[in-house]
Amino acid sequence: MIQAFLIAGSLLCTSGSGDISSSDIMPEKSFVFFEADDLGGMLDRISKTPAGEMIFDGRDPNEMLKPMIADSLSERGIELEDMRLPDHVALALYWTFDDEIGIEVPAWIARVGWKDDEAMAKGIFENIVSDLDDKAEMEELRGRDMLVFESKLELPDMDAMMMEVAPIPMMGDTSHMEDAIRRVFVVRDGSELLMSSEPISLDDALKIMDGGKGKMLSGSDDFELMNGLVPVEAADASAMLLTENFAEEMKAVVGPMMGMATPIIQSAFGDIAGYGFWMKAASEGNLVEYGTNIGMNGDPVGLMKLASVATPLNDIPSYVPAEAVTYGRIDFDFKNLVPTIQQIISSLPEGQAAQIEPMIQMYAPMMQGSLETMGPEVHIFTTLTDDELNPTRMTMAIPTTDPESMNQLLSMFGPMMSMQPRDFKGDTIYSDPQSEFSRTAIGIGAGAVLFGDIDGVEAVLRSSGQSDLPTMARSKFARSAMLSSGIPSGDLLAWGLFDTARMIADIKQLEGGMAGNLADMVDSYDPEKFSEAIGAGWMYGKRVEDGLQFHFGYLEPSE
Incomplete structure (x- = not known):
């Protein structure tokens, strides 16, 4: 995968472009949500502080990043001076029902955008297609080309992690979860790239972007509560874990142990809607x-x-x-x-x-x-x-x-x-x-x-x-x-x-x-x-x- 795509995806953050925020297109039952905005502007502000001048040694951080992506995108007709970081990036994690194996599995959806700059999104999409060559399939979703391929994403051994906390097997075999998140679906919508581990969430997101309606994360009471706790305007990055969305589906995955633990957790900590972070x-x-x-x-x-x-x-x-x-x-x-x-x-x-x-x-x-x-x-x-x-x-x-x-x-x-x-x-x-x-x-x-x-x-x-x-x-x-x-x-x-x-x-x-x-x-x-x-x-x-x-x-x- 090209370096520009990795830079964007690894930041895991967004506020959406136009009037559609990223929370408007993420699944209603998302249990983790990351967002950030104006990444280039944030780096520019940091570089002008005393600490930024020391770290970047007086250089423009955005200019420093351009050589990292130049080789990949210059072949797509994008000049060096036009290359830049995404304006917004987002990621959500949620649970979805897998019809093939009949259980809930983890899933993810991400969004990367450059406002009105279609050239960057198009160049990156084409470069992904070129890199994958014959290892990917091209399908169609709501009138857009959709790239489908197998990634190398791997989940940690959840049962081993739980055994470190308590010697009681709670997760069992998680290989089915790993299989569920390995497939990647990528769609380009103008200056936006949407990616997910399953196509239904992409279809729902594109429906909203096309002017349709649906129950999405932004309408969740717990999301609104957590969003309202951020004490500053226009945070550069924020993240939240919504506990109810996570715990409800974990009961089905973990089994009776989770159900037994829930009353104890509520007695010890009360009704926690979520945990948030912002910067x-x-x-x-x-x-x-x-x-x-x-x-x-x-x-x-x-x-x-x-x-x-x-x-x-x-x-x-x-x-x-x-x-x-x-x-x-x-x-x-x-x-x-x-x-x-x-x-x-x-x-x-x-x-x-x-x-x-x-x-x-x-x-x-x-x-x-x-x-x-x-x-x-x-x-x-x-x-x-x-x-x-x-x-x-x-x-x-x-x-x-x-x-x-x-x-x-x-x-x-x-x-x-x-x-x-x-x-x-x-x-x-x-x-x-x-x-x-x-x-x-x-x-x-x-x-x-x-x-x-x-x-x-x-x-x-x-x-x-x-x-x-x-x-x-x-x-x-x-x-x-x-x-x-x-x-x-x-x-x-x-x-x-x-x-x-x-x-x-x-x-x-x-x-x-x-x-x-x-x-x-x-x-x-x-x-x-x-x-x-x-x-x-x-x-x-x-x-x-x-x-x-x-x-x-x-x-x-x-x-």
């Missing part, structure tokens, strides 16, 4: 913005409810040192953790629930008493070390209103983890004194329960009550990042800052181990270039009417 490059003041969304039908329940607690934007705690390169706060409803676990256990089959309930009943009262004193904030920060094998150190702090209650809980469970208590400047640290390799510690002090490396836990306890120490909250980085970032005021599920440029620059100076691997990735750029090209990273999460939004961004470097 926008070179937006105002940012090198890139991206996000993940969780769409919900109704209020959060189970574990999702525990993670849906929102509290006001806080100051960075004073025990987070100035040398920290990341800080984040997430919220969690610890006081309802035990009741939620009990609720989930009650949804298990009776035999399984009976095996677990006695243990929960034994420990629940003490756990509940201690957990009620914790959170809801969880503070997590990362500092750099001079250890080549472990160049970063993460510490987590959960506020508690009753440290003694936590001491009692750890005195019970600590020995089970080979952890023993010791005094540290009047506070308590639990660790494994016999292990030469484990540096994990749990500390109680500074008004919090601390988890992390021994050095990190000790550093927090040592700094407790000292108001004159340099802190991240008072650093120029944090003050500047908070002023420039997109973090809103009000109640948030989570928020954080990342000094990415300093982290990469400092780690690059180490050699060997994980640090060496990262250094190799950025070896062609010196630390100063990184600090000049990449600004602060930021993130936040919030609850909205139809689910949860998590928004990330990397700022342009400050002056």
Whole structure:
């Protein structure tokens, strides 16, 4: 297959041309949908940012790509200056019934277009025909030539993948699925190329493009819900997984195991409509913005409810040192953790629930008493070390209103983890004194329960009550990042800052181990270039009417 076709197909993204968006022509029951738009424009915007200038070395990225496709398309009468990336690309995955074998099989449909530039689409279509020679058949679909051929697409061994999760065969022989997706049907409609693993979806798509009507993905309630969760206009790329469309058909494929798991999943996570991702490059003041969304039908329940607690934007705690390169706060409803676990256990089959309930009943009262004193904030920060094998150190702090209650809980469970208590400047640290390799510690002090490396836990306890120490909250980085970032005021599920440029620059100076691997990735750029090209990273999460939004961004470097 020619390189231009591979470039377009591998991007797996679209917003449609004209008034017909790609969601208007994708099957109604699609469970995965990717889309992107104006790929050339996106690269052009990126190239004009400080990071883009560093990556592309001042060259036009679109011009850099032209030689990759020149040999293939010049033979089709397309001049080098007229060659360009697709304006839009899309992909959907769905299930379809295979009449020959009598079961549901996976299928896919993709769309690639160049707006009004028929020459590119025609040249690529003709080149595919030429490359395949006599290995393809030519048919007709709604007045268009349709190319049919066998591809080399292969599915992973699904049963082996499931066995890694749980030693219960769930998928069985999946060779019939592989056979179903190997056949490829390609149709050209003006400046568009449509491809699928079966012709029915192509016929439905062309019907819409010819002015007909039908039930398609854009009319799905869950699609509309997930699409509405994208917080920016004109995202460059987005993707979604629609859980109901996926799970309903998986019941038929997997069998009774899926049916048994569904009530447990719903008890643990509620009615999840889908999961989404989006990205926008070179937006105002940012090198890139991206996000993940969780769409919900109704209020959060189970574990999702525990993670849906929102509290006001806080100051960075004073025990987070100035040398920290990341800080984040997430919220969690610890006081309802035990009741939620009990609720989930009650949804298990009776035999399984009976095996677990006695243990929960034994420990629940003490756990509940201690957990009620914790959170809801969880503070997590990362500092750099001079250890080549472990160049970063993460510490987590959960506020508690009753440290003694936590001491009692750890005195019970600590020995089970080979952890023993010791005094540290009047506070308590639990660790494994016999292990030469484990540096994990749990500390109680500074008004919090601390988890992390021994050095990190000790550093927090040592700094407790000292108001004159340099802190991240008072650093120029944090003050500047908070002023420039997109973090809103009000109640948030989570928020954080990342000094990415300093982290990469400092780690690059180490050699060997994980640090060496990262250094190799950025070896062609010196630390100063990184600090000049990449600004602060930021993130936040919030609850909205139809689910949860998590928004990330990397700022342009400050002056």
